[in-house]
Amino acid sequence: xxxxxxxxxxxxxxxxxxxTACNELSAHLDRQLRRDSGMPVAYYEILVCLSEAPGRxxxxxxxxxxxxxxxxxxxxxxxxxxxxxxxxxxLSETDRRGWVAQLTDAGFAALENAAPGHVTAVREHLFDVxxxxxxxxxxxxxxxIFEGLDKAGRTPGPS
Amino acid sequence: xxxxxxxxxxxxxxxxxxxTACNELSAHLDRQLRRDSGMPVAYYEILVCLSEAPGRxxxxxxxxxxxxxxxxxxxxxxxxxxxxxxxxxxLSETDRRGWVAQLTDAGFAALENAAPGHVTAVREHLFDVxxxxxxxxxxxxxxxIFEGLDKAGRTPGPS
DNA sequence: GGCAAGCTGTTGAGAGCTCAAACAATCAGT
DNA sequence: ACTGATTGTTTGAGCTCTCAACAGCTTGCC
Numbered sequence: 001x002x003x004x005x006x007x008x009x010x011x012x013x014x015x016x017x018x019x020t021a022c023n024e025l026s027a028h029l030d031r032q033l034r035r036d037s038g039m040p041v042a043y044y045e046i047l048v049c050l051s052e053a054p055g056r057x058x059x060x061x062x063x064x065x066x067x068x069x070x071x072x073x074x075x076x077x078x079x080x081x082x083x084x085x086x087x088x089x090x091l092s093e094t095d096r097r098g099w100v101a102q103l104t105d106a107g108f109a110a111l112e113n114a115a116p117g118h119v120t121a122v123r124e125h126l127f128d129v130x131x132x133x134x135x136x137x138x139x140x141x142x143x144x145i146f147e148g149l150d151k152a153g154r155t156p157g158p159s
Numbered sequence: 160x161x162x163x164x165x166x167x168x169x170x171x172x173x174x175x176x177x178x179t180a181c182n183e184l185s186a187h188l189d190r191q192l193r194r195d196s197g198m199p200v201a202y203y204e205i206l207v208c209l210s211e212a213p214g215r216x217x218x219x220x221x222x223x224x225x226x227x228x229x230x231x232x233x234x235x236x237x238x239x240x241x242x243x244x245x246x247x248x249x250l251s252e253t254d255r256r257g258w259v260a261q262l263t264d265a266g267f268a269a270l271e272n273a274a275p276g277h278v279t280a281v282r283e284h285l286f287d288v289x290x291x292x293x294x295x296x297x298x299x300x301x302x303x304i305f306e307g308l309d310k311a312g313r314t315p316g317p318s
Numbered sequence: 319g320g321c322a323a324g325c326t327g328t329t330g331a332g333a334g335c336t337c338a339a340a341c342a343a344t345c346a347g348t
Numbered sequence: 349a350c351t352g353a354t355t356g357t358t359t360g361a362g363c364t365c366t367c368a369a370c371a372g373c374t375t376g377c378c
Contacts, residue, residue, distance in 0.1 A: 004274075004275040004278055004279055005278075005279070005282050006278055007278060007281065007282070007286075011286060011294075013298070014294055014297060014298045014301075015281060015285060017298060017301040017302055017305060018181075018285075018297055018298075018301045019181075019185070020227060020301070020305060021300075021301035021302070021304040021305040021308075022177075022178075022181035022185075022301075022304075023185075023227075024227070024305060024308050025304055025308060026178070026182075028308055028311075028312075031366095034366095040333085040334075042334080042335095043334095059356090060356075060357065061355085061356060061357080064357095068179060068182075068183070070335090070336075070337090071356070071357060071358085072335085072336070072337075072338095072357085072358080072359085073334080073335060073336075074357090075357060075358055075359085076334070076335075076358090076359090077334080077335095079358090080333085080334085092356095095343080095344075095355095095356080096342085096343060096344085097342065097343045097344070097355065097356045097357070098343090098355090098356060098357080099356080099357070099358095115163075116163040119163055119164075119165055119166060120163055120164070122166065122174060123164055123166070124307075124311070125304065125307050125308055125311070126174060126177075126304065127166075127170060128307070129303045129304055129306075129307040130300060130303055130304070134296065134299070134300050134303070135170075135173055137293065137296040137297075137300065138173060138177055138296075138297075138300050139172070139173045139176060139177075140293070141180075141289060141293050141296065141297050141300075142173075142176040142177045142179070142180035142181075143176055143180070144288045144289055144293070145180040145181075145184055145284065145285065145288055145289070146176060146179060146180040146183060147288075148283075148284050148287070148288035149180075149183050149184060149187055149284055152187075152283070152284070153187075190336095193336095199363090199364075201364080201365090218326090219326075219327065220325085220326060220327080223327095229365085229366075229367090230326075230327060230328085231327085231328080231329085231365085231366070231367075231368095232364080232365060232366075233327090234327060234328055234329085235328090235329090235364070235365075236364080236365095238328090239363085239364085251326095254325095254326080254373080254374080255372085255373060255374085256325065256326045256327070256372065256373045256374070257325095257326060257327075257373090258326080258327065258328095
């Protein structure tokens, strides 16, 4: 029940520029991918995960875990990808509750078509504007933030 | 027309952890604000901008600029905020094309109610997990990314 | 004055997300 | 086996965002 520790001007600026840069970068990449390949970044990441899996296929639950997606969100997304002909679904043979998503040939082709533009944009707007030291710092910073969230998530704390 | 410069394993890890940390932090704060105060972060930011403006009111176009929002998005958002009774709109007196959004007393009260929890969450998950040196680095990194995007936006370049 | 061009903001359709609810298959305990 | 809890996934409603199209006002120029 202690007093709120408000942000001073400097802290507000850091907070604001951090969120702005990340959001604008996400938005830029999403527009690029939609325009050039007709898919949002979230769908691209699903296809990438599938393409790297053995047999280009994976259980829905495992896929959701890798993509940091809720089961519901993944279910909707895979339904859309199925409609586009990029993914197919079939019942798991070992556990009849489960479904296995598989990348189709058309899906793999779409991914091969989309990847160069996407990777080029990431390199241009992230790796080309930061020094090696800054990249290492960014990794450590991001890990600290992520671990802080993760810990709080597992231990239902104050916020 | 040169070859694509793919990301190596280390670069992929940095890219991935950066996006994940920022997205998870955003999602965490959005859930907190929705749960405790019934508004998404995007709406909270609109209310903050208005609360700091003279007369707690501002032209829609200026507000969109400050919130880094498209005119359309802001228009939808303010319509929702008006429905909630937190914002009111009236025609500009100087330019009859324009509208002025104003924070209502109920909107100011909602903001006062929401701010402590939000700021506490930001402090807990950002400022409390990073050292002063990391915060300064994060500011510089974010500025570099943002300026890189901004420049590319004004000069229609490769991506 | 009159007209084209530009600015300001809204609207509607559609896409993707979240949340809560549902449902079927499995597991653990008796 | 039977029952209840748990797991894996889907579904539907509602919300917010994007994009493209539109409408009203203003400005500059003849």
